[in-house]
Amino acid sequence: MRDIIELGRLTRKDVRELAPNAILVLPIGSTEQHGEHLPLLTDALIADQISRRALAVVDTPSPVVLAPLMPFGNSHHHLFACAISLSAETYVSVLRDICSTLSRSGFRRIIFVNGHGGNDQAMRLVSNDVILDLPLTVAACSYWTLTSVRDGAPQVQGGHAGVYETAVMKHLAPDLVGTPGADIGDTPAFFDQVLSNGLLVNRHGEWARIGGVTERPDGATEEMGRLIIEDRALALAAAIAAFDKASSGEA
Numbered sequence: 543m544r545d546i547i548e549l550g551r552l553t554r555k556d557v558r559e560l561a562p563n564a565i566l567v568l569p570i571g572s573t574e575q576h577g578e579h580l581p582l583l584t585d586a587l588i589a590d591q592i593s594r595r596a597l598a599v600v601d602t603p604s605p606v607v608l609a610p611l612m613p614f615g616n617s618h619h620h621l622f623a624c625a626i627s628l629s630a631e632t633y634v635s636v637l638r639d640i641c642s643t644l645s646r647s648g649f650r651r652i653i654f655v656n657g658h659g660g661n662d663q664a665m666r667l668v669s670n671d672v673i674l675d676l677p678l679t680v681a682a683c684s685y686w687t688l689t690s691v692r693d694g695a696p697q698v699q700g701g702h703a704g705v706y707e708t709a710v711m712k713h714l715a716p717d718l719v720g721t722p723g724a725d726i727g728d729t730p731a732f733f734d735q736v737l738s739n740g741l742l743v744n745r746h747g748e749w750a751r752i753g754g755v756t757e758r759p760d761g762a763t764e765e766m767g768r769l770i771i772e773d774r775a776l777a778l779a780a781a782i783a784a785f786d787k788a789s790s791g792e793a
Contacts, residue, residue, distance in 0.1 A: 543598050543599065544597065544598055544599065544600060544601075546594060546597045546598055546608055547560070547564075547597075547605060547606065547607045547608065548607070548608050548610075549566070549607050549608060549609045549610065550609075550610050552607075557647055557648060558648060560605050560607060561607075561647060561648030561649045561650070562648055562649075562650060563604055563605065564604060564605040564606065564607045564649065564651070565602070565604055565605070565606045565607070565651045565652075565653060565782060565785065565786055566607050566609055566644055566649045566651065566652045566653070567593055567596075567597065567606060567607065567608050567609065567652075567653045567655060567782065568609040568612065568640065568652060568653070568654055568655065569586075569589040569590045569592075569593040569608075569609070569611045569612070569655045569656075569657065570589060570611075570612040570615060570637075570654055570655070570656050570657065570658070570661055570665065571583070571585040571586025571587070571588070571589045571590065571611060571612065571613055571614075571615060571656075571657040571658055571661075572585040572586060572613070572614065572615035572616075572617045572625070572627075572657070572658035572660065572661065573586060573613050573614055573615075573617070573625060573626040573627075574615070574617040574620040574624070574625035574626075574627065574658070575620045575623035575624045575625060575754050576702070576703040576707065576754075576755075577703040577722060577723060577726060577753070577754055577755040578720060578721065578722060578723040578726075579703070579708065579719060579720040579721055579722040579723070579759065580703050580707065580708060580711055580718070580719060580720070581711075581715070581718045582624065582625070583613065584703070584707055584711055585615070585657040585658040586611055586613040586657060586658075587657075587711075587714060587715065588657045588685070588707070588710055588711075588714070588771075589611065589655055589656060589657030589658075589685060590611040590657075591714055591771065592655065592657075592685050592771065592774045592775050592778055593608060593655045593778065594608065595771065595772075595775035596655075596775045596776070596778035596779040596782060597779075597782075599775065599776070599779050600779040600782050600783060601779070601783055602782060602783050602786040603786070603790070604651075604786045604790060606782060606786075607649075609644075612636075612640070613626075614626050614627070614628055615627070615628065615633065615658045615660055615661040616628055616629070616630050616633040616658075616660045616661055616664055617658070617660055618630075619660060619749045620749060620754065622747075622749060622750035622754070623750075623754050630664055633661070633664050634664050634667060634668055637654075637664065637665065637668040638668055638671070638672055641668065641672040641676060641678060641680065642672070642676060645676045645677060645678055649678075650677060650678060650679065651678070651679045651680075651681075651785070651786075651789055652678060652679075652680050652681070653680075653681045653682070653683070653781075653782060653785060654669065654680070654681070654682040654683070655683060655685060655778060656682070656683065656684040656685065657684070657685060659684070659700065659702070661684075662684050665682050665684075666682055668680075668682075669681070669682040679789045681781070681785050683778070683781060685698075685774050685777075685778065686698040686699070686700075686706075686774070688774065688777035688778060688780075688781055689777060689780075690773055690777055691773070691776050691777050691780050692772070692773045692776060695769055695770070695772075695773035696709075696766050696769050696770050696773070698770055698773075698774065700734075700756075701756045701757050702754070702755060702756045703726075703754070703755040703756070703759065704755065704756055704757035704758070704759050704762075705757065705758075705759050705760070705761055705762045705766075706762070706766075706767075706770060707759075708722075708759035708762035708767075709759075709762035709763055709764070709766040709767035709770060710767040710770050710771055711767065712762060712763065712764040712767050713764050713765075713767030713768045713770075713771055714767065714771065716764065722755070722758065722759055723753065723755070725753060726752075726753050726755040726757075726758055729751070729752055730752075731748055731749075731752050731756050732744065732745050732748050733745075733748060734756065
């Protein structure tokens with residue numbers, strides 16, 4: 543196991559020495575409703591824990607530094623129930639400012655690790671944009687998009703407060719998992735329909751109409767959650783190592 547280097551625990555002298563050769567990992571999540579059975583911190587906790595577990599096992603010659611979790615995301619679609627949310631425009635500006643200030647502090651390589659679907663497009667936009675103006679090499683992923691490195695690992699797919707998020711929370715924080723509402727998952731979400739390959743569809747009020755949960759969490763178990771977290775952490779560790787190998791000459 544590798545000791546985790548946490549940015550918030552370093553002094554400015556530590557950062558000055560570490561930053562030019564380090565990879566900075568920034569977990570980003572959200573604070574938003576997850577049905578009647580999961581807490582608002584679900585996405586944030588998962589992103590943070592996967593990042594921590596990945597950094598504990600990652601094998602890189604470069605130091606890897608964990609930034610404090612960013613617990614707020616673009617979650618306006620959950621305001622029908624409850625969320626602390628940044629507009630898309632504000633969220634992009636916040637991520638840009640984070641990259642800019644990290645660059646001024648000496649960091650040259652950043653990886654975003656996202657835990658909330660609503661952040662994904664904005665995160666990727668910023669990742670592609672900031673390198674035009676700043677001397678940075680940036681990578682970005684949502685944890686469920688990474689290639690599995692373990693045979694037979696449970697497949698993590700889309701969904702909000704459904705089977706896989708409920709399973710993961712049963713593993714990470716079972717005391718925070720409650721009883722699902724009786725009427726969730728009865729009506730398919732319009733945005734989950736495939737009307738034509740490659741066609742993105744959405745409509746006003748859809749999240750409220752489906753009750754804020756895209757599928758029933760039936761079948762979610764703590765063991766499933768453990769396997770998912772272990773696989774995602776190993777997949778992230780492998781991605782960090784590949785990023786380090788590809789970009790180390792720039793550090």
